[in-house]
Amino acid sequence: MFNLFILLAERLGIIMVLAFLLVNMRFFRDLIEERTLKSQTWLFVIFSLFVVVANLAGVEISSSKEIIAPLIVTGMPQSDSIANTRVLVITTASLTAGPYVGMLVGLVGGLHRVIFGGFSDYFYIVSSVLIGYLVGVWGDRVKKNNLYPSTLWVAILSLLAELIQMAFIFAFRGFGLIKLVFVPMILLNTIGSSLFIEILKTYLSNERQLRAVQTKDVLELTNKTLPYFRHGLDLDSAAHVCQIIKEYTNFDAVGLTDRVNVLAHVGAGQDHHIANEPVITDLSKTVISAGKEKRAYTKAEIGCPHQDCPLTSAIVCPLQVNKKTIGALKLYFCEQRKMTVVEENLVRGLAMIFSGQLAIGIAEQQTSLVNEAEIRALQVQINPHFFFNAINTIGALMRVDVDKAHEALMELSTFFRSSLKNxxxxxxxxxxxxxxxxxxxxxxxxxxxxxxxxxxxxxxxxxxxxxxxxxxxxxxxxxxxxxxxxxxxxxxxxxxxxxxxxxxxxxxxxxxxxxxxxxxxxxxxxxxxxxxxxxxxxxxxxxxxxxxxxxxxxxxxxxxxxxxxxxxxxxxxxxxxxxxx
The missing domain is CATH 3.30.565.10 (Histidine kinase-like ATPase, C-terminal domain)
Structure with a gap:
C-alpha cells in the first residue's frame, strides 16, 4: 500500500504541474469566469485531455495484486486493474464547469479506461458519469454566490466522489482490490482536487486584486488630471497632465501630442521632444495615422531621428473623439523591456478616460456655439462635483467589495457615455x-x-x-x-x-x-x-x-x-x- 501511495503521489504531481501551467494561461482563466456554451465546450475539451492523461499516468495492479509502474499505461490485460487520478480530474471539471461538462468528461474518462483495459470493466463508464453529474450538482448547490465552493466543501465532495468509485469497485471487483487502493486513492485524490481548486481560486483572487489596483491607479490619476481637460487639449493642459502621470508612475518619460505637434513631453528625451514642435518619432506617427495602439521594445521601433535619444521601449495609445484620432498618449522607458500587464492596462485606461474627457470638452465647446441654454443644461449633467463624489465612492468600495467597485465604474462609464452621446x-x-x-x-x-x-x-x-x-x-x-x-x-x-x-x-x-x-x-x-x-x-x-x-x-x-x-x-x-x- 505504501509503495502504491508513493507512485500515485508522483502521478498526482504531474497533474498538479499541468494544472499550474493551465491556470497561468489567460485563455483558461477567461473560460471559467462565466458559463457559456463556448466556454463549456472548451473546458470539456481541456478536461477531457486531462482525464486521458490521468488514465495513461496510472499505476497498473496485476491480478495477483502486484504493483506495476510503467511510465505510461497504454494497455493491460482484462484481469488487471489500475489506480489513477481520473476521479480527481472529473471532480475538478464538475466543480469548474458544472454537472453537464462533468458528465461528459466522466464519459470520456470511463470510455478511455474501458478501451485500454481490454474492453472490460464497463462499470467505470457508469461510475465516472455518475460522479461527474453528482459532484457538479452538489457543487452548484453549496457554492451559493461564489465561483467555487469553500475548501472544506471541495474536500467533502472529492471524498464523496472517491467513495462512489470505491463502491463500484467493491461491487464488481471485490474486497481484495479495495483493500489495496482504498487509502491511497481516497487520500491523494481528495487532496489533489482540493489543491487544484485552490490554485484556481488563488489565481482568480490575485487577478481581482490586480484589477482593483489598476482601477484605483486610473481613478487617482483621473481625479488629478480631470480639471486640465475641461477646456480641451492644449500646451498648458498637456504639460500639467504629463507631469502628474510622471509623478504617479514609474515611466521614464510621458508625452502628449495632437495630430501634428508635440503638446508636452516630460522626462527623458525632453531636450529634443519639444512642445509645439512636430512629432518626430515614427511610432507616434503610425499610431496617429492608424488610430491603433502600438508598442516598441527597441530604439529602432520607436524611430526617433535623434541619435542620442535615451528612449528604448514605449507604448503609444491614440486619443480618439467620435472615432477620430486627435492625438496620442505616449509613455516610455529608457531600458529595453516589456511592460507588465498592469502598466499596459494603466496606459489603456488613461487613454480611454482622457479621450472621453476630451470628447466632453469638445461637446461643450460645440454646443456653446449653437445655443447657450443647451450648453447650460449639458454642463449641469457633466457635473465635476458628481464625478468626484463617484470616484471617492468607488475608491472606498475598492477596500471592501471589488465587484461593486467594478459595477460602479461601469455605471459611471455609462453615465458619461450617455452625456456625450445624448x-x-x-x-x-x-x-x-x-x-x-x-x-x-x-x-x-x-x-x-x-x-x-x-x-x-x-x-x-x-x-x-x-x-x-x-x-x-x-x-x-x-x-x-x-x-x-x-x-x-x-x-x-x-x-x-x-x-x-x-x-x-x-x-x-x-x-x-x-x-x-x-x-x-x-x-x-x-x-x-x-x-x-x-x-x-x-x-x-x-x-x-x-x-x-x-x-x-x-x-x-x-x-x-x-x-x-x-x-x-x-x-x-x-x-x-x-x-x-
Whole structure:
C-alpha cells in the first residue's frame, strides 16, 4: 500500500504541474469566469485531455495484486486493474464547469479506461458519469454566490466522489482490490482536487486584486488630471497632465501630442521632444495615422531621428473623439523591456478616460456655439462635483467589495457615455433616458444605500421622444432636496402617459415639500441657496418652452407629503432605422 501511495503521489504531481501551467494561461482563466456554451465546450475539451492523461499516468495492479509502474499505461490485460487520478480530474471539471461538462468528461474518462483495459470493466463508464453529474450538482448547490465552493466543501465532495468509485469497485471487483487502493486513492485524490481548486481560486483572487489596483491607479490619476481637460487639449493642459502621470508612475518619460505637434513631453528625451514642435518619432506617427495602439521594445521601433535619444521601449495609445484620432498618449522607458500587464492596462485606461474627457470638452465647446441654454443644461449633467463624489465612492468600495467597485465604474462609464452621446440631441428616446437615469441612480445608490427607490409607471412605447436629460434632472432634484434628514422610505415615481395626442410627464416624490418662498421662483430663475442653485430646473424649463412653447412650461405642486413636477409635450415617436434609411 505504501509503495502504491508513493507512485500515485508522483502521478498526482504531474497533474498538479499541468494544472499550474493551465491556470497561468489567460485563455483558461477567461473560460471559467462565466458559463457559456463556448466556454463549456472548451473546458470539456481541456478536461477531457486531462482525464486521458490521468488514465495513461496510472499505476497498473496485476491480478495477483502486484504493483506495476510503467511510465505510461497504454494497455493491460482484462484481469488487471489500475489506480489513477481520473476521479480527481472529473471532480475538478464538475466543480469548474458544472454537472453537464462533468458528465461528459466522466464519459470520456470511463470510455478511455474501458478501451485500454481490454474492453472490460464497463462499470467505470457508469461510475465516472455518475460522479461527474453528482459532484457538479452538489457543487452548484453549496457554492451559493461564489465561483467555487469553500475548501472544506471541495474536500467533502472529492471524498464523496472517491467513495462512489470505491463502491463500484467493491461491487464488481471485490474486497481484495479495495483493500489495496482504498487509502491511497481516497487520500491523494481528495487532496489533489482540493489543491487544484485552490490554485484556481488563488489565481482568480490575485487577478481581482490586480484589477482593483489598476482601477484605483486610473481613478487617482483621473481625479488629478480631470480639471486640465475641461477646456480641451492644449500646451498648458498637456504639460500639467504629463507631469502628474510622471509623478504617479514609474515611466521614464510621458508625452502628449495632437495630430501634428508635440503638446508636452516630460522626462527623458525632453531636450529634443519639444512642445509645439512636430512629432518626430515614427511610432507616434503610425499610431496617429492608424488610430491603433502600438508598442516598441527597441530604439529602432520607436524611430526617433535623434541619435542620442535615451528612449528604448514605449507604448503609444491614440486619443480618439467620435472615432477620430486627435492625438496620442505616449509613455516610455529608457531600458529595453516589456511592460507588465498592469502598466499596459494603466496606459489603456488613461487613454480611454482622457479621450472621453476630451470628447466632453469638445461637446461643450460645440454646443456653446449653437445655443447657450443647451450648453447650460449639458454642463449641469457633466457635473465635476458628481464625478468626484463617484470616484471617492468607488475608491472606498475598492477596500471592501471589488465587484461593486467594478459595477460602479461601469455605471459611471455609462453615465458619461450617455452625456456625450445624448448631450447634442434636443430629444432622445425614453429607452435612452431610462438608461441614463439608471446609471445615475446606480451610482447614487452606492453612495446612499437603501435611501430611495425609483419606480416607473409608463403606458407609452420606449421609442417615445422626450427632452434629453429631462427625467434625470427631476430625479436628481428629488434625491438632493426632497428627503432632508430621511435615510429610508423615500420614493420617486416617474409617470408617462398619453393625453389627447400629447405626452404627460410627471415625476413625484414623497418628500417634505418645497418652501413657498422658493416654489414661486423655482424653474423661473436661478436661486442662491446653500443647498443648490436651481440651475438645472431653470435650464430645463427654458428648453421646454423653447422646444414646445409656453404650454409645456413646468408645473410644480408641493405639500408636506411630497412634490410633483409635471410637463406636457407633443407625443412623438423616434423614426425606425428602416424608415430613416
Amino acid at each position: 448631450g447634442q440631441s434636443k430629444e432622445i428616446t425614453l429607452e435612452q433616458e431610462k438608461r441614463y437615469v439608471s446609471a445615475y441612480t446606480g451610482i447614487e445608490s452606492l453612495r446612499f444605500p437603501n435611501k430611495f427607490t425609483v419606480n416607473y409607471r409608463i403606458d407609452v412605447p420606449e421609442t417615445t421622444l422626450i427632452p434629453s436629460f429631462c427625467l434625470q434632472i427631476f430625479v436628481e432634484n428629488a434625491i438632493k432636496h426632497a428627503f432632508k434628514g430621511r435615510k429610508t422610505g423615500n420614493k420617486i415615481v416617474i409617470n408617462l402617459c398619453s393625453r389627447n395626442q400629447n405626452l404627460e410627464i410627471t415625476v413625484s416624490d414623497n418628500g417634505s415639500g418645497i418652501e413657498p418662498a422658493i416654489l414661486k421662483r423655482l424653474g423661473q430663475e436661478t436661486i442662491s441657496e446653500s443647498q443648490g442653485s436651481g440651475t438645472a430646473l431653470y435650464n430645463l424649463n427654458r428648453r421646454l418652452k423653447g422646444l414646445y412653447g409656453t404650454s409645456s412650461e413646468l408645473q410644480i405642486t408641493t405639500g408636506p407629503t411630497g412634490t410633483s413636477f409635471r410637463t406636457e409635450i407633443p407625443l412623438k415617436q423616434a423614426k425606425s432605422k428602416s424608415k430613416e434609411s
